[in-house]
Amino acid sequence: xxxxxxHEEHENHERWLVSYADFITLLFAxxxxxxxxxxxxxxxxxxxxxSISQAFNPVIAMSASPIRIxxxxxSELHNVIHPxxxxxxxxxxxxxxxxxxxxRVQVTVxxxxxxxxxxxxxxxxxxxxxxxxxAKEVLRKVGHxxxxxxxxxxxxxxxxxxxxxxxxxxxNWELSTDRASGIxxxxxxxxxxxxxxxxxxxxxxxxxISENDTPDGRAKNRRVDIVILNEQESAxxxx
Numbered sequence: 741x742x743x744x745x746x747h748e749e750h751e752n753h754e755r756w757l758v759s760y761a762d763f764i765t766l767l768f769a770x771x772x773x774x775x776x777x778x779x780x781x782x783x784x785x786x787x788x789x790x791s792i793s794q795a796f797n798p799v800i801a802m803s804a805s806p807i808r809i810x811x812x813x814x815s816e817l818h819n820v821i822h823p824x825x826x827x828x829x830x831x832x833x834x835x836x837x838x839x840x841x842x843x844r845v846q847v848t849v850x851x852x853x854x855x856x857x858x859x860x861x862x863x864x865x866x867x868x869x870x871x872x873x874x875a876k877e878v879l880r881k882v883g884h885x886x887x888x889x890x891x892x893x894x895x896x897x898x899x900x901x902x903x904x905x906x907x908x909x910x911x912n913w914e915l916s917t918d919r920a921s922g923i924x925x926x927x928x929x930x931x932x933x934x935x936x937x938x939x940x941x942x943x944x945x946x947x948x949i950s951e952n953d954t955p956d957g958r959a960k961n962r963r964v965d966i967v968i969l970n971e972q973e974s975a976x977x978x979x
Contacts, residue, residue: 827889827968828854834881852973853891856882856966860899860919863964867904869918871926879923882966883931892974893927894939895920896965900958901945917942919964939977 828849835845835856844859863875871879886893897916909915920940927933950957969977 827885830885831856831882834878834885837881838878852967853970854968856968858964858966859959860962860964861959863923864919867906867909867915869915869922871922876926876930879926880930883927883933886927886968887931887933889968890937891971892937892939892969892977893933894941894967894969894977895923895927896947896967897940897942898947898961898963898965899945900948900961901952902958912944913942915942916944923964923966 828847831854832847835847844862846855846857848855848857863871863879865872897918897920899912899916901912904912904915909918917940920942924938924940927938928935945952945961948957948961949963950960952958952961
């Protein structure tokens with residue numbers, strides 16, 4: 741009886757598809773993981789922000805067992821969020837202790853550092869550069885706080901665009917510069933700050949923070965900015 745011929749095994753030319761499919765699957769999984777890692781979970785982010793906000797401004801419930809936050813933990817949180825928070829808080833407290841300054845003084849944290857913005861009428865009489873006696877105590881407190889720091893401090897005088905021409909001040913340049921210099925001298929003499937850490941600048945009307953076409957806008961522009969410069973800005977100061 742004749743033997744049947746064996747059929748030759750058919751070679752599979754599509755085996756590469758299996759490897760290709762595995763590669764595509766792995767690539768898809770890789771991009772899914774990368775997307776999930778890079779996507780911001782807004783819910784968790786909001787919860788974290790709310791937690792930090794509550795730590796800064798704890799609300800004590802009106803109950804028999806109020807929640808108390810350890811001051812040490814709150815202080816550490818403040819240092820993590822902003823290294824100058826303690827200085828900012830101390831200056832805020834010094835300003836608040838003087839009711840007469842009120843809304844005419846703002847303490848803010850800007851890119852260049854901590855800025856103590858004071859309306860000119862708080863410190864000076866109109867058209868003059870002599871420091872009013874009522875303002876000296878608060879300036880002394882602020883100066884004593886700044887004296888404990890290593891940062892450079894720049895005092896900036898600003899005016900509105902209303903021209904001034906007196907025997908002593910032929911223009912707003914002289915008035916703004918004299919006011920800044922007077923505060924610097926006060927910090928040196930009364931707050932015992934190191935002179936090499938201080939500088940004075942007069943900008944006249946040329947760095948306004950509001951429009952000069954209304955009385956309210958001009959009042960905002962007439963100011964003194966006491967700037968506690970951050971480390972980067974301090975390094976750029978001459979000296």
